[in-house]
Amino acid sequence: MKAIVLQELNQPFQLKEVAIPEISQNEVLVKIKSAALNHRDVWIQKGQYGGIRFPVILGSDGSGIVEKVFDTENEKWIGKEVLINPSMNWGNNPRVQSKEYVILGTPVDGTFAEYVKVEARLLHNKPEHLNFEQAAALPLAGLTAWRATMTRAAVKNGENVLITGIGGGVALLCMQFAIAAGCHVYVTSGSDEKIECAVKMGVKAGVNYKKANWDKELKNLSAGFDAIVDSSGGETFSKLVDIAKPSCRIAMYGATLGEFNSGIPAKIFWKQLDILGSTMGNDDEFVNMINFVNTHKIIPVVDSVYSFNQAQSALEKMSKGEQFGKIILAVDL
């Protein structure tokens, strides 16, 4: 089969011919239709991730059709259109992943291939309102967004919610979930075009963070936020703390701008803030996320679709942060 293989650190992806995986107990073989890129794939390529082994087939997100099962009890899956939960071995504590937790696509081979083997329990029916490309855009970003927005920040109908850095796959799904939950949603971005797109999708307003006083402008527009979902950290964070209402929940699912700046600790206690770390999510959250997507007919945004032999170009596009939505790899292109 064709597969996108990472042979060693800091090398480009290689499209290679490899053996179709053999399945054993509890496993199924899924014929991949679409996969999606994640920043995780870049970090793995650069060695900024634990538990890397080589060679490896990357890819955490995949949609496709179940081709083969090992156990008779799983025969019901054959021919079904599915997406795959990339979250493996979360463990028994819903609050935090176990030490055995891994994500599909390192160390285990992932979805950037014509076939992937996974445990049957990771299969979910593809939402009927999504095509394979849209379905492949959902798993990792949707689970991360769900936990950050719905479990951790726990946004509620009628609340003012800020999602920072709109355009990335996770931020967009945070935004879509919060809108569907009945929140008044505001966004930031470094691109006016992305803000315009977000407004068309239902946000109240957005402000370009390259402007001076973007924080004050957002506070004037919104009168402050009940909840914020952020992945920037860095210099942005003290401004978020300023435009947070008292008792605001700030969920953090990343810190791309690095260390916090000044002015934060005293506001955390005076304003009775919750700063809530979040990464990926447990199996119940995945089920709840898929159900919510079905109920609200949420469609993950696909920025662009690449063929397998353009995978390295696709990855470089994502690294530049110019996309609005997920970048998809399609097997049949």
Added chain:
Amino acid sequence: MKAIVLQELNQPFQLKEVAIPEISQNEVLVKIKSAALNHRDVWIQKGQYGGIRFPVILGSDGSGIVEKVFDTENEKWIGKEVLINPSMNWGNNPRVQSKEYVILGTPVDGTFAEYVKVEARLLHNKPEHLNFEQAAALPLAGLTAWRATMTRAAVKNGENVLITGIGGGVALLCMQFAIAAGCHVYVTSGSDEKIECAVKMGVKAGVNYKKANWDKELKNLSAGFDAIVDSSGGETFSKLVDIAKPSCRIAMYGATLGEFNSGIPAKIFWKQLDILGSTMGNDDEFVNMINFVNTHKIIPVVDSVYSFNQAQSALEKMSKGEQFGKIILAVDL
């Protein structure tokens, strides 16, 4: 009556003769037996606090006997031994105080006097197992400790809990509440003597934060913490984040060491931490705190008792941070 009056900023307290307050609707007059100092009193004296007016009688904590009431429905209180909830106008949202929220002892006259007038709804029966000095040690510190430890960090039976900076009135009550709740409690202090006292009171172990590698020593002793209650912030904070178990709740009720240092943001999301700001507490929390103190026969630690005309010396002692427990002012001394 005698009262300790602050005439203007940065002046020492003055013991003066002033008029006994006149009570009106809903109010009662309490003859104070004991009052307690709080760091808040120093901050007010130094002007580091909003809403200051002069002259003012400071004092947020008081115990005494109800001498006079205005309304017939409050006659049941006459002659009763009481302590006073210093928290006024919290408002309807249990999560955060309203804009009208004030604490007894600025801007309204407080407990450093022979008499204080307060609304009857702030009265609570003095726990029978406490004398007036111990009862005066409880209200502000107890409410702050209760919210930080029991509401925000929400410590549970069997958990590993770290209380930093043991010796201060709030930290000691955090420790006592967590021990009574069945936690395995650990402490830090800059004084070996204070750690010894804490161990006698039931903590598992303590480490002097002046030692190199105090954080590693604590981690070895405890295997990490499910919850931490801190008021230091500053350079300590990243070490707390390191010795926190995944999904740890870190309640912050102060940040005496100031700005956060490095190494914090990525750990917040990878470890799925909760950083929870906390200050004072609502009326239900005050009731719950008093009930818990009665149930578990908790005795707030009294460091020392001063007469009213030694108030300025008492305040200076507290500023040095040498005390173990609350510093009390007694009217009859």
